[in-house]
Amino acid sequence: MRRHATVLHLDLDAFFAAVEQRDKPSLRGKPVVVGGLGPRGVVSTASYEARVYGVRSAMRTAEARARCPHAAYLGGRFDAYRAASRIVMDRLRELSALVEPMSLDEAFVDLAASDEARDLDPDALHAIAEQVRADVASRTGGLTASVGIGTSKLMAKIASELAKPDGVRVIPPGTEADVLGPMSARAIPGVGPATAERLRRIGVTTVDEVRAVADDDLRSLLGRSSGAALAALARGIDPRPVVAEREAKSVSVEDTFEIDLTDPRVLGDIAERMGRRVAERLARSGLSGRTVTLKVRHHDFETHTRSTTLAGPTDDARVIVRTARSLLSEVDTSGGIRLIGVGMSGLADWVQDDLFSGAPEKHEPVDAPDPDPTVTTAGARARPGGPGGRRWVPGADVVHDEHGPGWVWGSGLGRVTVRFETRLSGPGPVRTLDADDPALRAGTVEA
CATH class of the missing domain: 1.10.150.20 (5' to 3' exonuclease, C-terminal subdomain)
Structure with missing residues (x-):
């Protein structure tokens, strides 16, 4: 146990939904749900306005729609969330050299590594936390955070939960049992x-x-x-230290299908795209891996994993794809497959080249869905939509040559409805256009 309350935990409130409300003036103060939009989609984040109706994260989107049919259901914009998270983490690193991000929207900070905050009394710590919250709101354009401070990670996180939403709580040393009890x-x-x-x-x-x-x-x-x-x-005893860098243990991609798939050829193609996506991520991160894992969930929700460990670490898409396909060939798909995933673990920052593999294969762009429902619309891109033309995902940023920037409200039957507004413009007008309108294109995330 630390003698002083020197661990800070910051948690951004309803983060994904809050970013959407910030960037879409017409949604401010209204229920917003971010997550998967298909029949098997799952809620990632719900705004506090949606939570009033019982909508919660990890709830099936279909149930959320039944509880709150008038909410805005958005696929998410991972680039926007990363940009906002980067601003917050940079602010925390101004406070201390020891910052441990747990996800895009939360982090621990070791104040003992900060000359500004070391050994201060609860009132002074409270003032520091309030300043951090004020700076986060100012720098991110209005996002709110809950901040807790305690003698350990456990107590700091408990404190931030007690402070929600948009507040500060300091748990002084010696009061842990009274708070937890x-x-x-x-x-x-x-x-x-x-x-x-x-x-x-x-x-x-x-x-x-x-x-x-x-x-x-x-x-x-x-x-x-x-x-x-x-x-x-x-008893409030939590010796876990704040670790500045959290090493990635694996890189993976998985997807749940809208209907159970049985065709081995289709599943093989999906596994191949996922294997290539994993290879791309490894290459971007300067990493390689030794163990290829295939995850399969059957129609009855029974889930199995199969893995193969290679002779040496690699980021070669051909090797990963070949191994994933081999693992899939051992799976009985006749009853229907709900989910498959491909991952690489045993990560290293070097590659054991295969001297007999020939020239390296170029990594081709892949449209395989990501495990995080928000990633599928990162970059706010449009995807091929079959007979109806391009498919525009609700919430995606777009730009029209005549109407300017906006975001996708909904689409279908070859049409797309766009609300033309920005973070600073105020609520804007709505227009319905052809999904293939040549003047409409994917937009970019505001800094």
């Missing part, structure tokens, strides 16, 4: 539905009740490692 055991990291059910069966639902259980009993119930970890966390 009344909370649900689910508030402790690692206590998911299965663990919570095991605890409930012995009459334990709160953190106070977890602390009342003997450590040996927790280890017997949950296993030696998990039981010991839970006993410590329930």
Whole structure:
């Protein structure tokens, strides 16, 4: 346990949805849902206005539409989210050299590495957190953040949760047990539905009740490692350090299909595109990998993975694709496949070249869907849409030669509806155009 509250956790509020509301004036103050838009789509983020109707992240989009049919459902713009995240992380690095991003919208900061914040009292820490929040809002054009400060990662994250939305909470040293005690055991990291059910069966639902259980009993119930970890966390003891760089362990691409697929040739083509996408990501990151993994989810939701470890690390698309196809050939697809994924692990920053492979193959552009539903519209590009022309994804940035910049409201039957407005313009007019209108093209993300 640290003697001082020197760990800060920042969490951007409803991040993806907030970026959309910031950039689309007509959606401000209205329910917005970002995520997969197909029949099997899943909600990534819901604005607070949508949460009032019970819409939550990880909920099926179909259920979200039933609960809140009047919300704006957007595919997402990953480039915009990355740009906003970069601004926030840069601000945190001004505060301390030790910043550990956990995702695009949250990070831990070790204030002990900051001359400005070391060993300050709770009031001074509160003022620093408020300044960070104010700077984030100013630099990102209005995005809000919740900030928590505590003696450990656990307590800092608990504090930011208590501060939501758009607030600050500092948990002073010595008060951890009082704060944690009344909370649900689910508030402790690692206590998911299965663990919570095991605890409930012995009459334990709160953190106070977890602390009342003997450590040996927790280890017997949950296993030696998990039981010991839970006993410590329930007391507010969390020795995990803030790590400035979080090393990537794998690179992968996966997709859930709108209908179950059975044709091995179709699945093989999809696996090939995914393998090429993985190779492109490895090359962009200057990485290579040794273990190729194929993930398959069958029609009954049973999920299996198969993997092969190569003789040496590679980023060669041909090798990855050949291995992925080989792994897929061992799978019975006759019952229908809901999801497949291709990944590479055992990463290294060097490549073991195959001296007999010939000239390297050029990585061709791939349109394989990404595991993150927001990535499929990164760059706000239009995709081939079959007989109806180009397919424009709701939320994507566009520009029209006559009407100027805007974003896709919806599309179908060869038509696309666009609201022409920008972050600074105020709510703009709506126009419906031909999906193949030569004057309409993909737009760019505002800085």
